[in-house]
Amino acid sequence: xxxxxxxxxxxxxxxxxxxxxxxxxxxxxxxxxxxxxxxxxxxxxxxxxxxxxxxxxxxxxxxxxxxxxxxxxxxxxxxxxxxxxxxxxxxxxxxxxxxxxxxxxxxxxxxxxxxxxx
Amino acid sequence: xxxxxxxxxxxxxxxxxxxxxxxxxxxxxxxxxxxxxxxxxxxxxxxxxxxxxxxxxxxxxxxxxxxxxxxxxxxxxxxxxxxxxxxxxxxxxxxxxxxxxxxxxxxxxxxx
Numbered sequence: 001x002x003x004x005x006x007x008x009x010x011x012x013x014x015x016x017x018x019x020x021x022x023x024x025x026x027x028x029x030x031x032x033x034x035x036x037x038x039x040x041x042x043x044x045x046x047x048x049x050x051x052x053x054x055x056x057x058x059x060x061x062x063x064x065x066x067x068x069x070x071x072x073x074x075x076x077x078x079x080x081x082x083x084x085x086x087x088x089x090x091x092x093x094x095x096x097x098x099x100x101x102x103x104x105x106x107x108x109x110x111x112x113x114x115x116x117x118x
Numbered sequence: 119x120x121x122x123x124x125x126x127x128x129x130x131x132x133x134x135x136x137x138x139x140x141x142x143x144x145x146x147x148x149x150x151x152x153x154x155x156x157x158x159x160x161x162x163x164x165x166x167x168x169x170x171x172x173x174x175x176x177x178x179x180x181x182x183x184x185x186x187x188x189x190x191x192x193x194x195x196x197x198x199x200x201x202x203x204x205x206x207x208x209x210x211x212x213x214x215x216x217x218x219x220x221x222x223x224x225x226x227x228x229x230x
Contacts (some may be wrong), residue, residue: 047210049219060217096166104157104172111166
């Protein structure tokens with residue numbers, strides 16, 4: 001059974017760096033084709049893809065946020081970490097991590113609400 | 119970037135009746151391997167999104183067969199043959215043909 005869970009601060013100040021951790025079980029990020037992605041959702045708005053890391057350490061980023069995002073994996077801990085620098089109030093929202101294969105994002109975490117405010 | 123456009127924005131439905139959601143992409147999602155890289159998700163109120171359909175027309179594990187996906191290239195449709203009360207929520211299409219991965223704006227399905 002695949003599960004994912006996001007963790008990190010619920011409140012960050014503008015200009016600070018956000019670090020979110022996705023801890024997963026039920027799959028390995030050394031398995032051919034496996035990936036973990038981050039998707040966010042501002043309150044009341046649509047989903048937005050942020051970043052993706054694959055089993056072979058291939059990393060993809062949203063171009064509009066690429067300069068502020070870093071995604072890494074720790075296969076020994078079954079974790080994927082997303083760092084986002086220079087946070088702004090417009091970055092407030094729920095951040096999800098999700099397991100990805102060629103069959104889509106088939107398992108999602110519960111999400112974590114991050115508020116950016118001074 | 120590939121722009122995904124969904125319609126309608128809101129869809130009031132009657133239980134037991136069919137429903138249909140359209141998704142159009144600004145570029146073809148058809149790969150030369152024959153697959154359309156288009157997925158459908160449902161976000162029920164207060165929940166995380168869940169995968170309904172992948173690669174255009176394949177139902178995800180556990181998804182009822184009243185849900186079906188069709189289309190190719192730039193035009194796609196999600197159909198619910200007979201809507202049930204538990205189907206309410208926001209439906210999103212998403213393309214995975216190329217990065218950046220992009221979602222449609224969502225279609226809110228509600229019971230009349």
